[in-house]
Amino acid sequence: xxxxxxxxxxxxxxxxxxxxxxxxxxxxxxxxxxxxxxxxxxxxxxxxxxxxxxxxxxxxxxxxxxxxxxxxxxxxxxxxxxxxxxxxxxxxxxxxxxxxxxxxxxxxxxxxxxxxxxxxxxxxxxxxxxxxxxxxxxxxxxxxxxxxxxxxxxxxxxxxxxxxxxxxxxxxxxxxxxxxxxxxxxxxxxxxxxxxxxxxxxxxxxxxxxxxxxxxxxxxxxxxxxxxxxxxxxxxxxxxxxxxxxxxxx
Numbered sequence: 659x660x661x662x663x664x665x666x667x668x669x670x671x672x673x674x675x676x677x678x679x680x681x682x683x684x685x686x687x688x689x690x691x692x693x694x695x696x697x698x699x700x701x702x703x704x705x706x707x708x709x710x711x712x713x714x715x716x717x718x719x720x721x722x723x724x725x726x727x728x729x730x731x732x733x734x735x736x737x738x739x740x741x742x743x744x745x746x747x748x749x750x751x752x753x754x755x756x757x758x759x760x761x762x763x764x765x766x767x768x769x770x771x772x773x774x775x776x777x778x779x780x781x782x783x784x785x786x787x788x789x790x791x792x793x794x795x796x797x798x799x800x801x802x803x804x805x806x807x808x809x810x811x812x813x814x815x816x817x818x819x820x821x822x823x824x825x826x827x828x829x830x831x832x833x834x835x836x837x838x839x840x841x842x843x844x845x846x847x848x849x850x851x852x853x854x855x856x857x858x859x860x861x862x863x864x865x866x867x868x869x870x871x872x873x874x875x876x877x878x879x880x881x882x883x884x885x886x887x888x889x890x891x892x893x894x895x896x897x898x899x900x901x902x903x904x905x906x907x908x
Contacts, residue, residue: 659686662853663708663822668717668728670703677703678714679877685822685870688851692864692885695874696900701857702749704874705824708855709746710737722821744822745815750831751807753799759786759810760795766818778817785813789843805836812843823847825856861904865889873897 663685670678678700685691693701706712707728708719716729721743726732732740753762763782767773786792789809799807808828815823825844829837841863848854848867858864864871864885871888873881873896881894892898 659688661685662687662722663855664718664720665704665708666718668704668707668714668719670700670707670712670714677877678707678717681717681874681877681879683872683879685853685855687853689869690848690854690856690867691870691872692868693855693857693872693874694859694861694864694900695880699874700877701874702826705746705826705855705857708740708822709744709824710741711746713737742818743820744824745818745820747808747811747815747823747825747828749827751799751804751811753807753810753814755799758796758798759791759802759813762799762810763814763817766814771818782813782817785816786810788816788846789813790839803836804832805839808832808840809843812840812847816847821853823852823854825854825858827857827859829858829860859904861889861901873900875900 661684665681665683668678668681681704693704695701703712707714714728718725718727719740721740724739724743726736726740754765760779760782763785764778767778768775783795786795789812791806791809794802794806802810829840832840841860845867868885871882871885872879873888875896881888881892881897888897889901892901
């Protein structure tokens, strides 16, 4: 299978705190990779470095045809090329409050990619239909539930036609009753063959949907492999401890 994402030696510090300590990662086209680990392990920072929202001090990131050597201090143009390869779904929706759902989805295609408005709007309506919100195109974020806002966020990320979809704990800010509606959309995207890297604590989702699970702790990859192995029979004690706390917190 074709490798879509390749990361080598990713290092990132905030002040004196080294958050990523040489992360290597490969993601094949059409696969779902789930990153798990305790808070502060570096999962979100990995995603933000892949999307160019954080600039690592060292490491090489390649997404499709675009490769960036971060140790060479790439300029804004190189980071924009890298960012254009992926769509990011954030933990806290991050929708424009003064724009409708449709306008939120068309923002990137029209103003960043320069696509014709009619084309962008037609595609945005199709994407809102895909995520179950065809009737909410003219609604503003304050008129939508948290789950609906997150589904608009997924449609917005898809609208820029990315090669890679990145999800940063997309259900962690949602009420338990509406987590399922977001996970259902993500399952559908996986079934359609979208390449996805997902940071989540939803272990059931990882078991059912992931092709590859990566456990991070202290800025390094402790263990990775097939979900049945990493989640069902982890090789490392640290992984076992983490899963025990997640699955049996009492």
